[in-house]
Amino acid sequence: MTNDHDHGRDWWRGAVIYQVYPRSFQDSNGDGIGDLKGITARLDHIASLGVDAIWVSPFFKSPMADMGYDVSDYRDVDPMFGTLADFDAMLARAHELGLRIIIDQVLSHTSDQHAWFRESRASRANAKADWYVWADAKPDGTAPNNWLSIFGGPAWEWDGTRMQYYMHSFLASQPDINFHSPEARDALIEAMRFWLDRGVDGFRLDACNHYLHDAQLRDNPPTKRASAHDVPDTNPYGFQEHLYDKTQPENLAFLRRVRALLNEYPGTIAVGEVGDGDRSPATVGLYTSGGDTLHFCYTFDLFGPDFSGDYFRATVSKFEEAAQDGWVCWAFSNHDVIRHVSRFTRPGDDPDRIARLSLAILIALRGTICLYQGEELALPEAEIAFEDLRDPYGIRFWPAFKGRDGCRTPMPWTAKDSEAGFSTGKPWLPVPAQHRTRAVDVQEGNKRTVLAFYREALAFRRNCLSIRCGDIDFVEASEDILAFTRSHRGETTLCLYNLSREPLDWTLPAAFTSAIVDPISAPGITLNRKKARLPGRSWAFLR
Structure with missing residues (x-):
């Protein structure tokens, strides 16, 4: 049985988290890119929804090959988003409003521009030589094994300086850190401590089941297409059963070390992102059980088009069975998937009705729930022309898969203002005309809007003990x-x-x-x- 947990160290059980994608939330300086000052200016809107915490997607220094998920400095803010002082101001204002701040930590890989990788690739004998996953070529010069990158092609890139391949689960410019190296693990823990000392309330651990790889570099076997929604059907990554390139048993030791660090800062939490196909329920159960690993995990299992009673019942039941001692975070949308109003709406449906029905399901699920910016406005997926794409994933797999830009367009604040109030300059992605009609100022003050329903529904969850805690x-x-x-x-x-x-x-x-x-x-x-x-x-x- 669960306990009442709206305060104290268990605040996260049953909490509502709101995800902010900084590039697209609010631009404060007219360069067309959202920033930390912009987030601070809009915190009152988030607080008005009645959420408990904000998950802020990456804002660290980065060459932005993968929109900030390629970190070049874990301890600084990229100038495009502002400064450390801007972050501190955002954190302070959020805390004044009763909002906790959870920040993304992309630990499985860095940018190839990170100082650690530059040193590691310089030779096979330097102090950071083993901080990344390096391997010799096969005798015929081909890659060490058959592992694939989620973003297309082999998970190996040749480096002519070391005369070895390095592993990259995502872009070739995102080399994987070698978690078998004690020194690399130590450095990552200290990077997390840096932000805890600044007062953050926790971390969202990106791709946390990708931390460890099989030290023997064994080939992955083939499998049937994955039934979860962590990769599109058009991606050959789904042709393999990923037994050896991720979700290794040794990963638990590092997750326990993360929990031990958080225990030094009472009330802080870690939520792990797990994309593991059919194995996701078991992995979440393993990663959240025992009270000494992660507090809860975030999965991809409700990110598909399925919208039937049978699917929701079967999916939630699998996690309830596999994570009896653990905790799950449920969401319908985020920065990586088609917005759920578009996924769930069929021809002839009223999108607003689908938005309300979806939220009515989400708020009643046992676990923590996560909302994605703009879903409180029932924003549909945006159609982005190929020439406007910024997502390397979409560019690689176009036209079968259009990428993630359609869910990352700027937040519409004021319908009649330039760029819907997001920026006074040209936005990094276009503002869809249909999003203007759903802007915050259009819906504000009208009790019949989706925005009003979000506030009403979240208040119901917060005030109903059986829904929040049961x-x-x-x-x-x-x-x-x-x-x-x-x-x-x-x-x-x-x-x-x-x-x-x-x-x-x-x-x-x-x-x-x-x-x-x-x-x-x-x-x-x-x-x-x-x-x-x-x-x-x-x-x-x-x-």
């Missing part, structure tokens, strides 16, 4: 109906969803024949003691 039990239902209870200390809420377009009748469990429908429910829900009448695409919370 256990989850699924109730048998048809494919189109999703039903489960959340129970805590004698309080039980029945969460009921009709995911079809047609109205459906559903027989109520005996304990709910005299239930009251909470006002957060969709309009049109009717009860006649034994049955609930649910309009199409509707939801109800019964207590």
Whole structure:
């Protein structure tokens, strides 16, 4: 059973986190790129939603080959985003508003411009020679094994200075750190300590199951296509079962070391990003159990187009079974996937209705939940012309996969202002015309908007103990109906969803024949003691 955990060290259990993608949130200086001062200026908006914390995507020094996920200095802010003083000011203002700040830590790899890698590639005998994953070529000059990069092609790049290959799970300019090196691990821990000493409340650990590789460099075997949504179907990365290039058992020792570091700073947390195909539930269970590893994990399993009761029931049940002693973070959108309003909406659907229904599901799941900037406005995925693409992933796999720029366009604040109030200059990605009609100022003050519903729904989650803290039990239902209870200390809420377009009748469990429908429910829900009448695409919370 869970405990009440809205305060203290367990604040993260049941919390709501809001992800900010700095490039696209708010530009304060007119260069077309969002920055830390811009985030600070918009913190009141985030606080008004009723969230508990903000996850800030990378803002560290970087050549920006992968939009900041290629770090060249773990201890400084890239000038495009501002200064360390700007970060400190943002952190202080967030704390004034009761918001915690969680920052991305990209530890599995660095930029090839990082000083560590420049030294490592200089020779095979220098002090950092083993800080990255180096390997000799096969006798015929080919790569050491068959491992693939998520961003396309082999996971190995030849270096003519060392006359060896280095491993890169992502871009060739993102060499993988060798976590088998004690000195490299020490350096990463100290980089995290730097930010803890500045007052951050925790870390989102990017690709945390990529930290360790098989020291024997064994080939990955082939597999059926992955059923999770961590890579698009068009990517050959999904043709392999990734037994040896990630998710190694030795990784647990490093995660325990991260937890020991965080224990020195009471109330701080670590959430790990896990993309591991069919193995994700087991990996999350392993990484979050025992109280000495990560606090919770963030997965890709609800990032696909599936929008059925059966899928939600099966997916959540797998994690409940595999992570009984652990904790999961659920999300429908982030900076890497098509926005969920576009994924879930079918021809003839009302996108606003889908946005509300999606949130009604998300807020009721057991775990921590994460929102992505702009989803509170029901922003759809943007169509980006090839010539405007900035994402190397999309450029590599175009046109079968259009990349991630469509979910990274600037936040629309004011419909009639230049660039929707995001910037006074030309934005790094275009502002879609359809996003202007959903700008914050258009929705603000109107109780019938998606923005208003987000505030209402998050307040409901915060104030309902059974939803925020309770256990989850699924109730048998048809494919189109999703039903489960959340129970805590004698309080039980029945969460009921009709995911079809047609109205459906559903027989109520005996304990709910005299239930009251909470006002957060969709309009049109009717009860006649034994049955609930649910309009199409509707939801109800019964207590």
